[in-house]
Amino acid sequence: MITHPAFTVEPWSLRATSLDLDVLAQSESLFALSNGHLGWRGNLDEGDPHGLPGSYLSGVYEVRPMPYAEPGYGYPDSGETIINVTDGKIVRLLVDDEPFDIRRGRILLHEQELDLRAGVLRRKVEWRSPAGRTVRVSTTRLVSFTQRTIGAIDYTVEALDGPAHVVLQSELVANEPMPQQEADPRAAAVLAEPLCAEEHFDHESLVQLTHTTAGSGLRIAVAMDHEVTGPGVHVEVESYPDQGRVTITSELARGEHLRMVKYVSHAWSARRTPPAMRDQVAGELTLARESGWDGLVSEQRDYLDAFWAHADVVVDGDPEVQQAVRFALFHILQASSRAEGTAIASKGLTGRGYDGHAFWDTEMFVLPVLTSVLPQAVADALGWRHSTLDQARRRARQLGFAGAAFPWRTITGKECSGYWPAGAAAFHVNAAIARAAIGYIRTNGNGEFERTVGLDLLVETARLWLALGYFDDEGKFRIDGVTGPDEYSALVRNDLYTNLMARENLESAVAVVERHRERMPDLGVTDEELGRWRTAADRMFVPYDERRGVHPQSSGFTDRQVWDFAGTPPEHYPLLLHFPYFDLYRKQVVKQADVVLAMQWVPDAFTEEQKARNFAYYERLTVRDSSLSACSQAVVAADVGALDLAYDYLGETAMIDLHDLEHNTSDGLHLASLAGIWIALVQGFGGARRRRAGLTFRPTLPRGIDRLAFGVAAAGCRLRVAIDHTETRYHLVAGDELTLQHDGKPVTLHRNEVRVMPTLHPPAGPVVTQPPGRAPARRRPGTGDPQSSAD
């Protein structure tokens, strides 16, 4: 675990009060700015040093070869990987004849602040050059939510101790060298310099570069322009195929400032011509200059004020979690707000981890949060999936099935997974997409989305399930050979989670088709087909181990040999780096919540007693070698009354990136885990579930939290919920009327009405244990709860 002693705990900011080069790449991810279209990692303005330079445009990728030692039918022969686009955030500074580089001279002050309400990254540095000249550099950077192609920087340098010749070099850099080398030499060759120069242009303080990608055939145009104020300023401009530079010189007396505002606009297209792109980035620059720096900052603030008004989560009593949940919501907003027709990647636009791919966790973790806090982004994200439907249909056909088989990992919709047992076989991604559509429909009504995007997605995924499964001799519907969420099992029969999610997928498809029967001819859906879906759902096989009184994760799971946890030393985690899949797959060992995930999302399939027994059974086996686990364990722990344990898991979820618990925050943030903080709070302690019949709550609080307040959306309404240890207040802030359930009792609210109900104090849940050494860190030392480990 990497700790950042320099990070302060504050309600509305992430602030580093010094600079630690050992965790530079991690802090670049944490300080990344994005709007879902453009992403700028929190690299230092001057470019060097860096952990990992990063400027991304959502949807811009290059094709990479996918090699196999032994090829097989249906293996994708090429994949997609996110690439750095032309980097417009670099501003280099020379003070007299010394380049400003924080590894040289002396740092007197270094502070970075990600302001979650302003939506800007501020930096303040006081630096004494090796020659003894001292300057203060103050920069503010934003990626605009309101002007999606625009990144902007306010860069001010002040001479603190006497006259200084100051040179600012504002750069556009294409094909910036990357620190790590690809293992595959073919991929390395493709990705070393992915941008092919097409045109470059400069005029006054404006530079524009256009590039194309060789394999994916995309065109990328980036332009920058500048406003400069300061004494005796001189400006020069240059452009080259892979570089643009505006050089600003000034001589500053003590106390004098040189200020430069830099506007950078970005565009990419697979179709538009160079002149059209040129005009686009120029036009966008013009708009940004017209707004001006203050305008951009003010629009940004307004946008965020509107967001927080509904989305904010208040966590009194635990300032770390308070900060973490706002940090998380901010990054979720950044990843999704303006993605518009492109995928929301598992790292957002904060790094190149997982090749910039989107996985099922966008639908299962991120979209449920957005459904409550930013519904339009859900419609956009599912609209992107919908736009890839033809590819998914072709993939299903290739695999031998009807319907659509969405990819396990992708940028454009093409399957990019190179290991089919944990890729193609993980068909549950299709149920996740259907589930997200249903969640959105339940929240935002049965309108146009349901009739078009939702209906198409539900029909094609339902068809896939019917093709994947079969009716056995006894008429039960079974799905064999698939891989569920837990990646330490694969190719199992009747994966509990998959079967329950498929059942819901089929039921929802039937319900939505019934509401839009006029589309049946167009979709080719007959009543006979509807009947088959209904029958498959009704007869879905749900494995249950009578002897042990628990649900097996899949047929036969509970009969497997239990992993030798006692004989596994701490340094052999994560297990997948120290043991072959062969051994993991055949034993009872769980990488990440799976039956627990099923209990979280399909709670009505389990009795309360089954939930408690299942939870205790799987806690013993779950090692949490995935960041997609703790939040679900938090939710179900709370559900079964293990509130202290739920709180521990909340803590782990909250700190995954802030404390770099997975040791790879350097490659980008874990967006699904960030979403998991909200999920753990709202589903866990709020006990909120979005059921067919509407929202239900079972509010409780752990000892560490005094008060929890959050907003949720449902059935076109907006609800604010505030929980303390005594009472829970429901406030309908938008919408005419909403009926919810509080601990099983219906509560109807009208606009602006507040209803107060008692907060629950459930009996202590089951006493559970985790594998040795794998208990979550205890969130409150000294509370003496028996689930906590020593570490």
Added chain:
Amino acid sequence: MITHPAFTVEPWSLRATSLDLDVLAQSESLFALSNGHLGWRGNLDEGDPHGLPGSYLSGVYEVRPMPYAEPGYGYPDSGETIINVTDGKIVRLLVDDEPFDIRRGRILLHEQELDLRAGVLRRKVEWRSPAGRTVRVSTTRLVSFTQRTIGAIDYTVEALDGPAHVVLQSELVANEPMPQQEADPRAAAVLAEPLCAEEHFDHESLVQLTHTTAGSGLRIAVAMDHEVTGPGVHVEVESYPDQGRVTITSELARGEHLRMVKYVSHAWSARRTPPAMRDQVAGELTLARESGWDGLVSEQRDYLDAFWAHADVVVDGDPEVQQAVRFALFHILQASSRAEGTAIASKGLTGRGYDGHAFWDTEMFVLPVLTSVLPQAVADALGWRHSTLDQARRRARQLGFAGAAFPWRTITGKECSGYWPAGAAAFHVNAAIARAAIGYIRTNGNGEFERTVGLDLLVETARLWLALGYFDDEGKFRIDGVTGPDEYSALVRNDLYTNLMARENLESAVAVVERHRERMPDLGVTDEELGRWRTAADRMFVPYDERRGVHPQSSGFTDRQVWDFAGTPPEHYPLLLHFPYFDLYRKQVVKQADVVLAMQWVPDAFTEEQKARNFAYYERLTVRDSSLSACSQAVVAADVGALDLAYDYLGETAMIDLHDLEHNTSDGLHLASLAGIWIALVQGFGGARRRRAGLTFRPTLPRGIDRLAFGVAAAGCRLRVAIDHTETRYHLVAGDELTLQHDGKPVTLHRNEVRVMPTLHPPAGPVVTQPPGRAPARRRPGTGDPQSSAD
């Protein structure tokens, strides 16, 4: 299916009476010469045209990178691939100014004959050059069984119609260009020119080239020398880094001959120095020249006479099968006779298919035949496995297990499989090695081999099984997550074949340790460990489906959905090229004999009734997309009384290479299928089984065979068995006394004694069907047996 109308059916030769360039690569495999150390494909003497040039030395390989789209723990990062060594078989001819090339001018006669008793490949060509000059070229080629490094060629050219200037260019060629390109560019780079020139040397008519390999670090020396007779002969010699050439010119009047005998010696080593290698190849050349051509030919004949005296199988009434079984035994001899410390590859030294790797089928198919016909080769082959024991121990440790885990595919003992579900998980290879050791011990006595090689192999494989499996709640010993022989299933629980073979492995290990208790301290085996092996064997779980009354291939197999055979068109076979593993693995569809293989090799685990029911059950599901299936189906079909069907399967086995049924004979012969002909005849119709208690027979004959005679070895004795439709004669040709069982009745024979017993006429076996279109071709048209398909 490619048919060769030019191939004649003869008892002791394979003869092609014309040359068909479309099947050139296939005929090069069929006409390959080898002694297990050196392999020369049947390339035309003049080198061009060729299907696939091939000169191999057993054990000479290059390292090749093994790429993965998604790497995983324990995946090998490099593999091994057989490479062409310096080619010494090329002799080019110019007639006047025209190069002899069968694509030019006119072929008046072209005949090739592989003489199975002489052990030579003869070729006779009459060729008229484009300029109208006619010559007769007669060549005889051998790879010596008695001088293992020596290949030799007798090349005679005769002027048929007038004076001709004749030039012979006898070549050594290194880094001969290969026709096909590697898909992986890194592998292609490594393998395009795998030989690095080290020294070259020429003197009079001798040339020697030495090369090394970059990755594997091997040194290869090849030398040639010549004897020439003819009118006015002039000889020149040259050598270069990658080429050696001896040029012989002569002017032949009509009817005059030019004869050249070429001797080529080969050596390779990972340790020996260039001077030592130089001396070695020179010394071997000297020995060969001293023997002279006639001496080499005569030694070859003597060697083969001795082999055939015991090994020959007589099949009266079916001349095709008669030819096929001798062709097969000849190639098995060629692959193994002088392998001495190197692996017997699945293609022998007849091609580069499967990268020149050895698999489990060497132990399960080839060694059982060799155990009867060439026992020393079995000791050698298992000695090679024994020499790789340390690598196998390390591999087991890497996978997390005790004992030894032998590789799925390899040249040196290193795991080279790039797809673990059908590689690392196929642990049954270890049982195959143990089984081969036991078979050899039962046949050739409990001597030094048992005490050393056999004991070590049995102990380490027994340890592996104990580490792989576990005792369940009820005390049953289970082995989960492994892949059995049928490659259309993977990662199953309690694979029937694997569990039965592991049981035998454990029992045999106990028995052999008990006979050599003095080695227990050295092996670290305690009585307690022996006890565990015994208990695991006694309690081995053997799955049985009570409801259906059959043995499932693995736990739950018979509950799976049955493959949609009716909906699978013929062009979608082999299935693995048209369907994803995902779908194959989860359904009831069998690539190759698996339960049937278990019934073949562990017959005592099944009642007669179970065998019949199982056979019928799996016939319905078995598509034979592997060449390793028909022979086992033949054996078990005969065992259950389905004699006509057994005969059909014998026919398929017999023709796999001769008729190129798998469409890849061009890459080399299917050694295990060739062994399968012997197995189908001896185990199938002879009903021969090698049990703990000794040899047992249940002789029967199908209608198509009048008489079957073969030799087997057992308990230090040699037995000749001759079966006709009335009686079976047992003749003890070597050894003092042997007790066998004939149809369950003991028969004791003394030296030279002949006993005659009645041949069995079992009741007709079960009526069985194969998947639509997958029945074997009917061997005798018009016999009306219900199992045959229309094709």
